[in-house]
Amino acid sequence: MKKFLLFTLIILGFTILSAFMAEKTDVLGLRNMTLSASFDETKDGKLTLSWDPLPYPCFYKVETYSPTTGLVEGEPESKFWGSNITMKASLELPSSAIPMSYRVTAYGMFGQLTDPSAPIANPIHSKNPVSPSIIYHYKEDTPASLMPFLVWHSVPNAVCYEVELLAGKPAQEGGTAPDKANHLESTQLIFTNGWQANLKKYANRKFIYWRVRALDIHHQPIGEFSPAEELYIDPNLPQPDHPLLNEFDQMPNFEMPIYPVYQWIPLNGVERYEVELMIHPPAKENDNVPTADAAWRKVVNSATACYDEYPRPYAGDYYWRVRGIDKSGNPVGVWSDAAHFVVKQQPERVPVAVLGDSITHGGGAVSNSPAALEYSYTTYFDFPCLNLGRSGDTSTMTLQRFDQDVLPYKPLNLLILTGTNSLRAGSINPDIIINDLNAIKAKCEANDIRPIFLTLMPVNPANIQFAFHTATDKQWKAKLQQVNNWVRNQPYFIDLEPYFYDKSRQVMDTSFSIDGLHPDVRGKMLMGEIINQHKDVFRK
Structure with missing residues (x-):
């Protein structure tokens, strides 16, 4: 027995030594090998990255990056999102709503064993020109019903989308104009990355074609149409009778905001919806019975999203679902699948939190809610942060909810950005905003919280008028300067304002904010990058 153990140890030692020598001398030439990568997409839109395995036992680290704006001194060219370890030569990638690239190291x-691979671009967001990537494919072996959901990956900064149905392939793929020869119908009234089509008039066709393109606030194309796809039809299939949860392009490490927003792809022609929130899964999926002990429910006249008016600070599991409601208040179809999110247990004192209005809560490009975290500036921080923003706040409203929303977390550092809605209102003078900020400061200091104020950013009244049909106080800029002068005289502040003007230095640059008020993806990236470079004002 002793001889056997000795022999085993000798063999093991020799194996380890051989592995050590092989790796350190690179006798197999592994360092010079190039990893050839490819992507495969599942039916729910998730991507798997695969590469040629090395001819040697190893594991792989896959790092995820996205480009930064390049507008902030000291900020790296790429933001690092994290890494994954796998023993296989493939990895199912975290979902994303912005351009990402990956580097694989063995x-x-x-x-x-190897140098990191060259960046491998995610194909969904690396197209030039831009076009939506389709998620739901209806092939001959997986046909559509007469009311199918057509779903695609979202396009950053798209306000709406146009879907075109065609009798045959278009004369030219891509492009920005509907096809003349095979055009059947189209609609631009799609304000999320999916649409339930009504194909009943095409029930006698074996298939048609469809394609989609993104549009800006003026209904001008962002990029071009997606490649036209066959849409096979089986009129005998059951038709979807509940909204489709929209969780397709969540950012990595998604966390629901403290003031949750629930979003879905709507049923065709249904404009009212009921949402219910639970602390346990429903007794039965896709039934038509309200949950008796639901924590909250609300009916909204909105086709794609519902804003929870209450914060959800208590740690635990939450479930929500949605169903259509007709004009008489009766259910349309059944409840959707139940979505699940987790509110994490926070430490006794949160290191950093942000407090503010919709600019902080998130959302942008008019149609994208705070549940789309690519439109949240906290997404681009290189440190953890708790988002206490709430859409619609004036500076007074932010002050009024301080005790309820901030004190339970007692953050060491509180980033404060509020007052833009007050700025736009002609009835609110800048002294009111400053008094509110002073009161927030006093509450922070009384509770051992460091208040770090962010200067207000400029607005663009013309774009606000076009997007929201709302006038902006003509004195907004004078009010902005008065408030920001106060901010710049505080012990701790970060100056956002100078970065966001257009070339005339008069208003918010449209490239940062389509609606003139809420920064879009690039604007939120820029906000995050500016704050990243000023962490010296944080208390450790």
């Missing part, structure tokens, strides 16, 4: 028993 590791052996004694360290790194």
